[in-house]
Structure formats: structure tokens, C-alpha cells
Amino acid sequence: MQVVLEDVGYAYGDLPVLDGVSFTVGEGETAALIGPSGCGKSTLLNLVGGLLEQQGGRIATMGTVPAGCLNPLTFVFQDFALLPWRSVAGNVALALEHHPLGRAEQEARIASVLQLCGLTDFADALPKQLSGGMRQRVGIARAIAVKPAVMLMDEPLSALDAQTRELLMEDLIAIWARERTTTLYVTHNLSEAVRLADKVVVLSRRPGRIKRIVSVPVPVNERQKPEHIGLLQQLHDELWSLIKAEAQVADREMQHV
Amino acid sequence: MSDPAKTPVSFRGAGFVPGTRRWAPWLAFALIIACWESASRLGWLPSLFMPAPSEVMNALHALLVDGKLLVHIGASLKRIVSGWILGSIAGVTLGFLMGIFVLARSVGLPVVSALFPIPKIALLPLFILWFGIGEPSKVATIALGVFFPTVVSAFSAVDNVPRNLIRMAQSFGLSTRMIVFKVILPGAMPGILAGFRISTSIALILVVAAEMIGADTGIGAFVLAAGNLMQIDQLIAGVVLLSLLGLTVSALLSVTEKIVLRWR
Structure with a gap:
């Protein structure tokens, strides 16, 4: 596009x-x-x-x-804009939850982007437990999860x-x-x-x-x-x-x- | 050229470090009670006006055995819980509306600011005229006392939710309702819970005041009656009960904060 x-x-x-x-x-x-x-x-x-x-x-x-794009124009923010009360996977899920994806597809998307961004082992971690670089990886994972x-x-x-x-x-x-x-x-x-x-x-x-x-x-x-x-x-x-x-x-x- | 003399660097960064000693408050309480008990036993404190802690404990025990204690605590708790829940629900709702909608903020902020400073106990006589001398007037006084600080804390909490999180949610296409429930509500929770600490203290003050004005049961009524009959041991027992009630509420809020805000 x-x-x-x-x-x-x-x-x-x-x-x-x-x-x-x-x-x-x-x-x-x-x-x-x-x-x-x-x-x-x-x-x-x-x-x-x-x-x-x-x-x-x-x-x-x-x-x-x-195909599969849920949010055509998608931001990655300077300050990461992560919800501190949600885990890494939860933050990625925020971008998907309001779309009519099945549970299986939502989980598959999350797993796929976490792997792509090297975050699989941190799926359950809270943002405060991550370094700045890892936080921004979550921001990027959240963005690519919607296939922008x-x-x-x-x-x-x-x-x-x-x-x-x-x-x-x-x-x-x-x-x-x-x-x-x-x-x-x-x-x-x-x-x-x-x-x-x-x-x-x-x-x-x-x-x-x-x-x-x-x-x-x-x-x-x-x-x-x-x-x-x-x-x-x-x-x-x-x-x-x-x-x-x-x-x-x-x-x-x-x-x- | 000779080597310059080596001067060892001395440490000068001691002190000014925030910290706590877990044993210190227990020791302080024990010391205060021990001093008080000793002063009473030595006759330095007249037992008519300031009975010893052991006498207060005996009074508390007697109240517990004859069942009066539970009646008074039950009556006070019923009023506190009903008034606090009513005031909190109304306060959080209005605070959220003011935090989210410009019109609600424009109307609500000056009205709340104007009514907040009124000592709510001053309205009890009015509520007695409106609702009668029974429970509703006391519950209404507590609810109103809780309502205003709750509005202010909920409004500030919503207002302090980082704008970047709301923008992020908008950029991913979340609806207003979703933004309220998934971003603003959890983001405002620390401020709302901090407000609950203030509102529960106010509820405790107001229940005692209301019970002193017009009630047969409740800790406030009990303390007033004990004072009128010069039963100082019972009066202090009532005050100790109030203190324990306040501590219990505070502990409950701490547990709630630990559960709800475990992400902090």
C-alpha cells in the first residue's frame, strides 16, 4: 500500500x-x-x-x-506505550482482542510475532521486568501482529x-x-x-x-x-x-x- | 620525580537512605503500653480518668462475653458498609464521567469544588428531617461524606492515565467503551484505591459522629454513653475498637492493592 x-x-x-x-x-x-x-x-x-x-x-x-490486515495504519511509539498491568502476550493481544479472530488464530498470531521478535520466553513477563530494548520489541511485535x-x-x-x-x-x-x-x-x-x-x-x-x-x-x-x-x-x-x-x-x- | 603521597578515599555517603525496621513499631507500641500501665500502677495517672491498659482489656473482654461488643460493632459496620458502598459507586461513576467527558468535567468540577468543603456531619439534622432518625439519615451522611473525596480521587486518577496509552489504543482502533474498560479503568485503579483509603477514614469518622447524635447502638453511641456514665475503661475500650476497625480496613485495602495492583 x-x-x-x-x-x-x-x-x-x-x-x-x-x-x-x-x-x-x-x-x-x-x-x-x-x-x-x-x-x-x-x-x-x-x-x-x-x-x-x-x-x-x-x-x-x-x-x-x-490479506489478514486488521489495522492498516499502525503505530510504533517512541515511549513504547505498553500497558504496565498486562504481560508481553497481553499487550500484543490488546491489538487483536476487538477483532473477530478465533481464539486459535489470535494465539497463533501472538506466538508468531513473539517468536519473530525474540520474545517467546518473555510472553508472561510484565513490561517493568523488561529492558528498554525488549519493551520496544513488544511494541514492534504488537504492531506486526495486526499485519499492517x-x-x-x-x-x-x-x-x-x-x-x-x-x-x-x-x-x-x-x-x-x-x-x-x-x-x-x-x-x-x-x-x-x-x-x-x-x-x-x-x-x-x-x-x-x-x-x-x-x-x-x-x-x-x-x-x-x-x-x-x-x-x-x-x-x-x-x-x-x-x-x-x-x-x-x-x-x-x-x-x- | 618522587611519587605523590597516596591519600585513601574515605566513605562519606552514609545515611539519608529510606528504609524501615520491622521490629521498631512493635517495640514502640509495647513501650507506650508498658509506660502507661506502669504510670497507672504507680498512681501517677488517676484511674477514674485514665484507667490502666489492663483495665481497658478487662472491659473489652467483659463486653465481648456479654455480647454487647458484637451488637455495637455490627450496627456500626452495617452503616459504614452501606454508606461507603453507595458513596463510592456514585463517586467513582461521576469521577469517571468527569475524567472522560468535557461537558461532565465543565459542570461537575465547580459543583464538586463548591460542595466538597462542607462538613458533612452538619447535614445530618437535615437528613434526619428528610429521612427520619433511623438508619437512612446516618447512611446518607456517610454516603455523602464518602462521595466527594471519591469523585475527586476518581477524576484525578482518570485524568492521570497516561495520554499515550489512550492514543495507542485509539491507533489500534479500540472503541471508546473498550478504551474505558481496558485502558482507563485499570490505569486509574491506583488512584481510585488511594482515594478509598481517605474515604474509609471519613466513613469511620462520620459513623461515630452520626451515632453520637442519634443512635442507641453503634460504637459512637457506646462511647458517648460510657462517657456520660463516667465508665472511662469502657470509653477507652470503644476508642481502641475504633482504632482496630480502622487498622482492619486499612489492612483489607492493602491486601486489595496487592492483588489488584500486583503489576506495580
Whole structure:
């Protein structure tokens, strides 16, 4: 399924945060959304996911919903958003319980995603018993349990330490290789964007406008190979040069808020 | 160049660590009772106004043997339980409505804030006029006293359920009803149970006050009658009973919290 954004704008009261944003995330593609703090990245994601009401422009999905999909537009949250009173399996079940699945299929789905995310042995654990990385794995397992058409990931690794982030990036690449889900991935981490995305959408500082869309011309599963590291570093530097000056201005603006 | 002198690093992080000693409260109680008993036996405390703990225990035993104790406790418990359940159900319901619906919050918050500070016992004479001197007026006083703190605690508890959990549930397509029962209710439970601690204490205060104003049975009535007859050992026995009742309720709530909030 594709996601098409046309001339999307948004304002919180008198404060415009997005202006004339247009781009498309292709079928099975991962698009990273980067930009300075406060440029409207998360707002855009919430608009695409229907958690914010659209004010201007048009956001649409195109294509058929995959078989077995229960929630076409599915979020993975920065703060994991796990119910602390439910076990790992219970948190995944929350996304399934209100759908007319048989008990057997619900349990099969839960078992399958827990295995995919390396959580089988933690099915009965409570979130408080897990590390940050494992909690986010639960968030990802919950998202893929509904077989989404589009994954909307809001800085999913930013609350994690650097080593856990590396591990989870490898997990995400493995999951995407299997699921091929269209993904819109918000991050402030350029390395993450270059490592995971097929294309990087660069937003300007507030109000966020598209500054550039940069393709990453190396298959995701080959980006760790030594022959590509130079090119990827060059891309990283190019992206940084695009947002550095604006990030500095945004940083000073934020301090005055 | 010679090695600089080695200065050992001394530990300076002692103290200021929160902790408890399980034996300390028992020892403190035992000491207080022992001092009280000794002071009475040495004649430092006049037994007419402050009988020894042993005399209070004898009075309690006598009350238990002649069956009066159970009659008074039974009457008080019946009033507390009925009033508390009524007030809690109404309070939790209104608190939830105020926490979830903007209109209910807009109307409910100022009304509750305006009525909350009224000492509810002051309304007992009005309730006696409305419902008569019997049980309903006392139950209504307790229910009203329980209702207001319960509304406030339930409303705050709902209001404090992390918004990100509600957004998550919305993003997975859960209906409003499901969000209320699967996210908000369990998320608000710690706050609601904390509110129950306050409301049970208020119920205990109000039952005693109401029974002192117009009742033949109940611990409040018993304590008042004992005071009027200068039966101080019985009066203190009644106060000890109230303390034990409060401790029992608190222990029951602790057990409930351990079961319901075992995820914390």
C-alpha cells in the first residue's frame, strides 16, 4: 500500500508547524522523515495515522490492504506505550482482542510475532521486568501482529541506548525483509535514517516544508558492507549539511519557547 | 620525580537512605503500653480518668462475653458498609464521567469544588428531617461524606492515565467503551484505591459522629454513653475498637492493592 501526501499543512492554533508537504511513500518502501526539532515530523506522522485531524491538503492511501490486515495504519511509539498491568502476550493481544479472530488464530498470531521478535520466553513477563530494548520489541511485535499495510514509527529507537539501538536496527531490517511493509519512520538520528530508509525526506525548520528527498541507493541488507560505507557516510554528511544551520536556529528558538 | 603521597578515599555517603525496621513499631507500641500501665500502677495517672491498659482489656473482654461488643460493632459496620458502598459507586461513576467527558468535567468540577468543603456531619439534622432518625439519615451522611473525596480521587486518577496509552489504543482502533474498560479503568485503579483509603477514614469518622447524635447502638453511641456514665475503661475500650476497625480496613485495602495492583 502506498501513502500519498499532497500539500499537507497543519497549525496548533496560530502556530503553523507544517506547510505544503507533498511526497509519496511507495509500496513496501521505508521513508525516513528527518528535520530539526519542532519541524512537525511527529505531527505529520499523527496526521497520516489519523490521530490528528487534517486541516489542509490531502493524505490518502492507495492500493489493496494485505490479506489478514486488521489495522492498516499502525503505530510504533517512541515511549513504547505498553500497558504496565498486562504481560508481553497481553499487550500484543490488546491489538487483536476487538477483532473477530478465533481464539486459535489470535494465539497463533501472538506466538508468531513473539517468536519473530525474540520474545517467546518473555510472553508472561510484565513490561517493568523488561529492558528498554525488549519493551520496544513488544511494541514492534504488537504492531506486526495486526499485519499492517503501513507502519508509522515515531522515533522508535530514540529512547534506547546506542548498543540496543544497533541491535534493534538489525531486528527491524530482518523483519522488513520478511514483511515488506510500507513504513514511514520519523527520526532525528541521521545514521538511523541512512541505515534503514530507502529514501529520506528532509523537512525544514518550523513550519516544516520539504527541503529535499534523498534516495539511499544501496539495498538495506547490504549497508554494513565495507564497499558501501563511504557512500553512506557521504549521504549522512549531505543530510547533516541540509539541516545543520536550521537545527542551530531551531535549537535557539526552542530555548525561547 | 618522587611519587605523590597516596591519600585513601574515605566513605562519606552514609545515611539519608529510606528504609524501615520491622521490629521498631512493635517495640514502640509495647513501650507506650508498658509506660502507661506502669504510670497507672504507680498512681501517677488517676484511674477514674485514665484507667490502666489492663483495665481497658478487662472491659473489652467483659463486653465481648456479654455480647454487647458484637451488637455495637455490627450496627456500626452495617452503616459504614452501606454508606461507603453507595458513596463510592456514585463517586467513582461521576469521577469517571468527569475524567472522560468535557461537558461532565465543565459542570461537575465547580459543583464538586463548591460542595466538597462542607462538613458533612452538619447535614445530618437535615437528613434526619428528610429521612427520619433511623438508619437512612446516618447512611446518607456517610454516603455523602464518602462521595466527594471519591469523585475527586476518581477524576484525578482518570485524568492521570497516561495520554499515550489512550492514543495507542485509539491507533489500534479500540472503541471508546473498550478504551474505558481496558485502558482507563485499570490505569486509574491506583488512584481510585488511594482515594478509598481517605474515604474509609471519613466513613469511620462520620459513623461515630452520626451515632453520637442519634443512635442507641453503634460504637459512637457506646462511647458517648460510657462517657456520660463516667465508665472511662469502657470509653477507652470503644476508642481502641475504633482504632482496630480502622487498622482492619486499612489492612483489607492493602491486601486489595496487592492483588489488584500486583503489576506495580
